[in-house]
Amino acid sequence: MTSPTSQESIDRLCIDTLRFLAVDAVQQANSGHPGLPLGAAPMAYLLWSRYLKHNPAGPEWWDRDRFILSAGHGSMLLYGLLHLAGYDLSLEEIKRFRQWGSQTPGHPERGVTPGVEVTTGPLGQGFGNAVGMAIAEAHLAARYNRPGFPVIDHYCYVLASDGDLMEGVASEAASLAGHLKLGKLICLYDDNRVSLAASTDLCFTEDRGARFRAYGWQVIEVADGNDLDSIAAALDTARDDREHPSLILVRTHLGYGSPGKQDSFEAHGSPLGVEEVRRTKEALGWPVEPNFLIPELALARYREALAKGGDAQGKWEETFSRYRDAHPELASEFARVMSGGLPAGWEASLPVFPPDGKGMATRVAAGKVLNALAGTLPEIVGGSADLNPSTFTAMKGRGDFESAGLTSADRQGAVGGEWGPAGANLHFGVREHAMGAAANGMAAHGGVIPFGATFLTFSDYLRPTLRLAALARLKVVQVFTHDSIGLGEDGPTHQPIEHLASLRAIPHLVTLRPGDANECAFAWQAALAVKRRPVALVLSRQGVPTLDRGKLAGAEGVLKGGYVLAEAQGGSPRLILIATGSELHLAVAAAERLQEEGIPVRVVSLPSWELFDEQPREYQDAVLPPAVTARLAIEAGSPQGWHRYVGLAGAVLGIERFGASAPGEVVMREYGFTVDNVAARARELLQQQGG
Template sequence: MSGKLDQQCINTLRFLSVDMVQKADSGHPGLPLGAAPMAYVLWTRWLRFNPRNPHWFNRDRFVLSAGHGSALLYSLLHLTGYDLSLDDIRQFRQWGSKAPGHPERGHTPGVETTTGPLGQGFGNAVGMAIAEAQLAARYNRPGHTLIDHHTYAIVSDGDLMEGVASEAASLAGHLKLGKLTCLYDDNYVTLAAGTDISFSENRAQRFEAYGWHTVSVADGNDIDAIDAALAAVRAETTRPSLILVRTHIGYGSPEQDSFKAHGSPLGADNVRKAKQKLDWPTEPDFLIPDAAMVHFREAVTRGAQDEAAWNERMSAYAKTFPEMAAELQYRLRDELPPGWDADIPVFPADTKGLATREASGKVMNAIAPNLPALTGGSADLDPSTKTAMKGMGDFNPLPQKNTDQQGSDSAGWSYAGRNLHFGIREHAMGAIVNGLAAHGGFVPYGSTFLIFSDYMRPSIRLAALMSLHVVHVFTHDSIAVGEDGPTHQPVEQLASLRAIPNLIVIRPGDANETAVAWRVALEARDRPVLLILSRQDMPTLDRSRYATADGLRRGAYVLSDAPDGKPQVILIASGSEVGLIVAAAERLQQQGIAVRCVSMPSWELFEALPQAERDAVLPPAIGARLAVELGVAQGWEHYVGERGDMLGVERFGASAPAATVLREYGFTVDNVCARAKVLLGR
């Protein structure tokens, strides 16, 4: 080990973390004991940050992908001067604490992203590195380097086992993200046993095959070797880097190198023995030597100086490039610029209409030139999901013309490009898009078929937990997919996604509702939004006869009503079924039945309305209600009530032309009318 002070600082990290876990009688002491040296070297010698302004934009990003080691991160945050007091960390894992069991973005100052589900933080880090590269390529100019920071992550065996990390690592290598570094806590142990029972591959060779630069450190306590490795990866600018640091879980404790050190407190006796082993005072708990505190708190002065220098560069840039600086400032504030929605089209009435995926593509491409922050792509499905932004370039380091790409109609490849090609990697796409949003400066989107949202559910849930402004475009939304059959026909996905708190799900009913849905999605800011879109064409409603599509903002609205405003039955639908209930209503009204049609594209937006406004759309006195949606009925009972009914899909789909499938499943005007009449006792 190098120097008495270094050793003292490392042990301060170790035993603050161990004392946290022991006091809480809950947590993971093994990682902090083993990984403290690498964290110490990174945070005191390489990582640029300002503890007094955690949101300084040009800071390096640090992700603890192995989020179970949160006590180590909280120790680092407290010691380097973030707003996390010693009292806070004494309340580790307790109700109301700023030091929860796993790191939570927005809850603890300095935490960049919520981690714990293994592999997700790895994918987030890839997204952050993409963000830095894209912003640097767009805004930096000779003599004016504004965007220049690195992304670091500490990752574990568990992270590298998870498929999401494999997908993200593969893409990162392809994209040559030279400012991404992962320090691998290579301790040969997981929660249940040693890695020898399940994880024997050569990790260095695997990452080299992905296109990564790898460096091995034989002794995780050798801080000079760790420092040299970090210097080597900083010099490598054309490949992401993995530093394999051979560590010992639970280092210094009687449980060293045992899975028992992973996820349980050491116990008072073993804590005492560990402190004695590493020559640390056994009393008091939460000891911070003065010299260690002074050394760690040098980060406050260093960070203030770094930010001040960057602010000077920003001022000089603004004088030389005022328009670009103004554009960048909107992105740094995560604000929509004036006129971003000026060119959103209004679609004319059309009985044939178009698929909402087609309408979405037109709306996106109208917005894209006015909203530089809009960046994203699909899991190899641009031609089908219509999510390519034409003329906006592809994010890729390859200096070659892109003349045959179906998707983005780009003039070439570069890091300034705004179309991301994730490949067939839905797991990684979800995590990477979250990383873009967490980094800041982006309104990121991802896209695939609705059926494959299942692959992305962990990332979607984390986006909702973090209140990230993320948009996902899910097309091919029902059994109307047709011939591809039940493997590609989503049935339960809508209900499943609606169950996630703090998430907005919108299934627009025609082209103009789709345009409003995009407005809502981009204005949301504090929640992820999912747009659920059709493969098949649907009528574009004549808004001179029906209520304006802006009613979508309310989640549900009266599309058409009985002439006297006193309906006998209410038909409710979302998406493609809106056109179906409109046609059924016309027939029922011809038969003397007064009908109200309600378009209900978003439960979440509707539930945000005051009760009186909801009752105005769905009057409690009218019990004859029929909801029509191409998905399982779960949840609709809340809106149809005890006397209502639901026409849904309670089994898997089938392979046949879409019109045939819809007819066989009862999604016809005849059946809707018949079900409505049953409710009326006719």
């Protein structure tokens, strides 16, 4: 191979280096997606070499541009870029693509590969994450930037495929982004018009540009995905428009250069094959051997990112040093929130609720707790899917996040105002899926603790984002209210049954269902104290008593997931009642009745299975003594999973059918959630065990 001398030929060399790293890795693994890297390599190379502000030696630098490969199936494109640019990703790891224990899994995973911002693969999710990242950037810039000190000033770029834009989550997120005028969000759309199964002519023929224009996006078209000048002009135009997010439609060819598979779905998700790899290399003028060839000139060009990135980060650090001198308190807070630490003594802001037989819904109590915390923790940012009056998640005095399409002067003026990107209350609209994806992107960006809110039954609408948050270990809080049949008249469409079991089935997700106002306070404390894990807070619509902690154990046991709320009187317990949420007071009242009958009963509150399971075995056995096999769990939801705590000899008062439309107290009574029925079931259980 002769060394090229012109800029055009050097660019071509770099692009083909990226292409064939991907092709060779996929072929060696005999698994993967070569089509996207072959077609999208030119725009990816151009973005990374001329526009992307990043430092491969400092991948966590706060003011870096973010790049998301939403089309995660094309992961070798991203891995190639990371290796070539100088991230801590060796060529050996490239050669171990899709192998056990490698840093190059089949789809990009945050925390596995240096430089991967978010976990992608389920199409549309990365696009939604990018919207969240742009929200976080705009909010932090408005809160912390001061004249002469742009400590947060970066773009979010996303590379998306046809499949991404077909997914509903992308439509929801695009609509939200256009409304919010997220002008520093730029999407490069790999418009190759081929899906996994066939040409997109079979299923995806609307005018994508017109759709995005209707959403409020700037739309730019590039007719030839190999035309670097046209792509550069499009990126320049996109970067100049701070009023609108930008969609750049880049017409590419899936499997570009493959004589037998270009523009065919066969190039999408399978290796080209040894013979077709040879033919493709010959067609593009690339040496057939050796595989994994990286010409020195190409590597040198890519590795310029190290010097450029180091210089950019160094200048930023100089700016931040002067910022710290000029605004020491603001700089200290900024450094803290970006590092993810919580201020000393933040727990002191948690409210304490007095005993109250009437009490309040846990959604109301949790809302009071959130507002108390919001005054102490400015990093809490979030909102609901158009349900603030029902979820009680509006933060008073924190302002509404609205248009991010503001000038620097406007942003400065928005600090502390009632609207604009400095506001902490997000209005996601009726877009649960986008809300979840955006919250994940906000968490991945850093500097904020994002939350979303909707009814528990609609957790189904954002479940994919919960799973990805758990997989990527993102600190996100999702607030789910209206948590049972107790919500009443809205009926079975809105009454969750299987949803708690569904949430508890997600690895690494912490689910908390507090039973009264004080448990809500500690549930929020637990949610914020948990590191690198998402949390689901599950709350009632109906009122529940605020338990008398002078007579019962303190609610701090929530931090351990479960605790002895009421100890048996008159001897060791013969029976344990275990409950969560709005059923907790039923367990307490039933235990009192059984105690009057001479039956020693222990009441255990178990708001979080996950936190309880993490406690030492000695603690778990102290709360649930193995010798006491008469155990009754009480929860207005599916009994699935409860036998891990009640054992085969125990019983569960749960629900295995859909709900009904009637006043909440009537539905609860008809489904057996009364003190009388709990006590009766407990007696029956004791009789069965000969007690």
